[in-house]
Amino acid sequence: MAGLDCQVCGKPAVGEGFVEGARVALCEVCSEYSRGFQVFKTYVPPKPKYSPLQAAGPAVARKPQGELRLVEDYGQKIMQARGKQGLSRKDFAKKLLVQEKEVEGFEQQKFKPGEAMVKKLEFALGISLLEQAD
DSSP states (O other): OTTOBOTTTOSBOOEEEEETTEEEEEOTTGGGGOEEEEEOOOOOOOOOOOOOOOOOSSOOOOOOOOOEEEOTTHHHHHHHHHHHTTOOHHHHHHHHTSOHHHHHHHHTTSSOOOHHHHHHHHHHHTOOOEEEOO
16 A cells, blocks of 8 residues: 555555545545544565575586678568468568558568567568678
């Protein structure tokens, strides 16, 4: 109940009481004008019990991932993959939850898709649109 404001004056509320027959949140000052005032029971979440971490095994050195970039012919790849699935631009746009003009822009390489859109396109079409940058 913490975080409520007094419904009479707007100050932070400390409890509830009845004012003119209605149960409302009240501050200390306004609680004097109420009947049946009760202070909020504050909820204190239990402290989590932490267990010591155990090593999963020897640490493996990861290869640093280089910069990824969009392939040069991404528009052609998108168009071909969409065609293989037998989807029109309109149907494909609905599947991606974007406008048809946006799909057209990607296919004609007028628009460059952002990271999230690249992931959507790759997942929907089952293709890869990114390559390692030199």
